[in-house]
Amino acid sequence: MATELKPIRTEADYQNALVEVEQLWGAKSGTPKGDRLDVLATLIDAYEARQYPMDPPDPIEAIQFRMEQQGLSRKDLEPLIGTRARVAEVMNRRRSLSIEMIRRLHEHLGISAEVLIRPTRGDEAA
The missing domain is CATH 1.10.260.40 (lambda repressor-like DNA-binding domains)
Incomplete structure (x- = not known):
């Protein structure tokens, strides 16, 4: 399996996580690959919320x-x-x-x- 999971702190970390998610996409839930996909998606969401916050609508x-x-x-x-x-x-x-x-x-x-x-x-x- 790929590298150890850690927080996404940089744009490079973010891009690497996106590439890995693409490779893991479709992995069955409850499997090691599926679990890794879930954790990566959560880390990506957290990074995007910090880096690209959305204003509430008018x-x-x-x-x-x-x-x-x-x-x-x-x-x-x-x-x-x-x-x-x-x-x-x-x-x-x-x-x-x-x-x-x-x-x-x-x-x-x-x-x-x-x-x-x-x-x-x-x-x-x-």
Whole structure:
């Protein structure tokens, strides 16, 4: 088998781990090769999370994504955000979400409150 497993600390370590994962891909779970693949995947995930962190989505993007997932229209947001005009203002980034809107969106659509309280793109400079 290959070298001893150790944390991925450098880009070279990362590239070597990716090559090895490619060679081990498809190894049966519960076998030595399968176990090594699982551990390498975990190490790669940890390295990528440190080196290439992803920003959480903008609140409006998160709402749009959930609407697409659930086949919702803007009309479906009215009980959560308010009148048709209010929904348009929020979705067009002319009005920020209120605490009550955030609570309802979180409760009914399952969008993380942490994402919903972030400034929308464009608000950050204000």
